[in-house]
Amino acid sequence: MKKLKEAARSSGLLFLFVFLAWPALVTAMDNGECFDCHSDETLTRENNEHGHINNLLFVDEGRFNRSVHHISGLFCVDCHTDIEALDYDNEVPHARQLAPVQCGNCHSESEAAFAESAHMQIRSKGISMTCYACHDYHYVSYLAGASVAEREDNFCAKCHNPHRSHDWLPKKEEHFAFVECTVCHAPEVPRHIHLKFFDLMTNKYYQGDEILEILGISYEQFMPLLDTDKNGILSRQEFEALELMLRQKNVHAIFHVELVAEMDPAAHQVTAEGAERNCEKCHTPESPYFNAVTIALPNKDGSVDHHRVERAVLESYSLRHFYIYAGTRVKLLDLIGIVLLGGAACGVLGHLTIRVLTIRLRRNKDK
Amino acid sequence: MSEKMIYIHPAPVRVWHWIHAAGIVALVITGFQIRYAEMLGIMPLRDAITLHNYVGFMVIIDYFIWLGYYLGTGKIKIYFPDLRTFVPNAIRQAKYYGFGIFKGDPNPHVMTPDNKFNALQQKAYVGLMFMLLPAQMISGVFLWRVKGYADYVHLLGGIKIIDTIHVILFFFFASFLIAHCYLATLGHTPLAHFKAMFTGYEEHH
Ligand code: HEM
Numbered sequence: 001m002k003k004l005k006e007a008a009r010s011s012g013l014l015f016l017f018v019f020l021a022w023p024a025l026v027t028a029m030d031n032g033e034c035f036d037c038h039s040d041e042t043l044t045r046e047n048n049e050h051g052h053i054n055n056l057l058f059v060d061e062g063r064f065n066r067s068v069h070h071i072s073g074l075f076c077v078d079c080h081t082d083i084e085a086l087d088y089d090n091e092v093p094h095a096r097q098l099a100p101v102q103c104g105n106c107h108s109e110s111e112a113a114f115a116e117s118a119h120m121q122i123r124s125k126g127i128s129m130t131c132y133a134c135h136d137y138h139y140v141s142y143l144a145g146a147s148v149a150e151r152e153d154n155f156c157a158k159c160h161n162p163h164r165s166h167d168w169l170p171k172k173e174e175h176f177a178f179v180e181c182t183v184c185h186a187p188e189v190p191r192h193i194h195l196k197f198f199d200l201m202t203n204k205y206y207q208g209d210e211i212l213e214i215l216g217i218s219y220e221q222f223m224p225l226l227d228t229d230k231n232g233i234l235s236r237q238e239f240e241a242l243e244l245m246l247r248q249k250n251v252h253a254i255f256h257v258e259l260v261a262e263m264d265p266a267a268h269q270v271t272a273e274g275a276e277r278n279c280e281k282c283h284t285p286e287s288p289y290f291n292a293v294t295i296a297l298p299n300k301d302g303s304v305d306h307h308r309v310e311r312a313v314l315e316s317y318s319l320r321h322f323y324i325y326a327g328t329r330v331k332l333l334d335l336i337g338i339v340l341l342g343g344a345a346c347g348v349l350g351h352l353t354i355r356v357l358t359i360r361l362r363r364n365k366d367k
Numbered sequence: 368m369s370e371k372m373i374y375i376h377p378a379p380v381r382v383w384h385w386i387h388a389a390g391i392v393a394l395v396i397t398g399f400q401i402r403y404a405e406m407l408g409i410m411p412l413r414d415a416i417t418l419h420n421y422v423g424f425m426v427i428i429d430y431f432i433w434l435g436y437y438l439g440t441g442k443i444k445i446y447f448p449d450l451r452t453f454v455p456n457a458i459r460q461a462k463y464y465g466f467g468i469f470k471g472d473p474n475p476h477v478m479t480p481d482n483k484f485n486a487l488q489q490k491a492y493v494g495l496m497f498m499l500l501p502a503q504m505i506s507g508v509f510l511w512r513v514k515g516y517a518d519y520v521h522l523l524g525g526i527k528i529i530d531t532i533h534v535i536l537f538f539f540f541a542s543f544l545i546a547h548c549y550l551a552t553l554g555h556t557p558l559a560h561f562k563a564m565f566t567g568y569e570e571h572h
Contacts, residue, residue: 320525362471
């Protein structure tokens, strides 16, 4: 279902992209031409009266080629749309002053959501924030695979120190480590629980291909191998089988569990007033935030394969390093509790009853 | 029947005991609220957690008062059974609670300041004060700073393992509380032991 939604969105983007890119393809202005000059690390602007963020005109080809936009087949001119042709008769083969790039041409939903965020309201104070204040522009990477820490370091923590506020929230450190900022701050964004393979010894996440190599399978074989009842969701048993397989290969990976926002334009609707501050929203077994639990297998290029896992896995000891009070409690312990408390209560009541019934016996004896 | 009062609970012990008792009751109540946040509405989760943490530390400090007093005065030995007589004494005591008490037999154990606890109490309290309560305090402190003690938490197998220990002990303490309060009514009058823990004096017959 979610895969479908994602696919629909990217094919929409792809359509848009083909549409926009068409003229560029016709004039065959490939990136190589631009790099002829812009791979020169010393190339700088002659003047910067327009207040660009930097004077350097160097674009790192290697990094650009790893970016999501290059992977998705974008050319320089798909963003720098006002370069229609290069005229080598001039010293600079295109206009010295190019129009600002409109990310919203392709990401209109994100732009619309962003327009409603607290970060747009600061315009009234004369601060305007661009998309690339968070995302960068030439080197945008896939986001879905990033951990909470990476998401925070790359985005919000560049400008905010959340430890200075949030005094109403106990255990700030734990919350910021396990809950992405936007989970609370973007009320409309869908959330899900991410499970990633983590090696405690080296303090590193396993890449998807490392795990698959260990299991000796390819990306396509992951679910068919594990999902033995073929319902598309890994059950508790199937999940435990995966754990066992890894252990048999001598891999002692733990599952790192995090509460993250899904890749959705609504992540941009950041607000302070509407932010989640109700503890019981997460600290309850019925929390809507854990409806979707997925194993995230990061691909080499940074994109991520998500595989659904049954929610009950959260209450199992397979996820020993994650526990939300009241939210993911182990049901077996409740049973032990009932037995202990019930045992004590029955013992006391039984003893008391006999004591009352035998009062006469003791009175007679006293006489 | 001659009645005489013996001084059985010195002041520091009485102070410790009531702080401890109030603390455990508060910990049990807030503990229930934390674990069953969605079912109980005694107080908001946030307050339950705050209170639980403060009271937890109060109980820890109180524990060291207890330990200091008993070690300092050397009275700690009343907690440790005499191994030669322990088994027969324990059997005798169990028989009394399960049988003799109903017939009005006298308690086989006679309380004195140097020999305050019967064999069953000794066994229970040694386990409680030297194993279960410390385990509860340590697991509680780890839960209090999961990130700060991350290394230890990982070493012990993760937060859920620590929490499991804490929760099982919690149920144990809650059950113990029920039994403890009931057993306290088994003095020569139902309130005798309670009074003694306030005044320090137990009536002797
Ligand atoms: C003796 C010192 C104790 C300390 C320091 C302590 C500390 C803690 C802490 C820190 C938590 C986690 C809540 C949080 O992070 O704020 C916790 C949870 C809890 N504590 Fe304690 N505690 C202590 C004793 C007890 C006792 C005596 C009981 C019960 C008799 C108890 C029952 C619970 C329960 C039920 C939870 C919730 C765990 C869950 O939902 O799985 N604690 N305790």
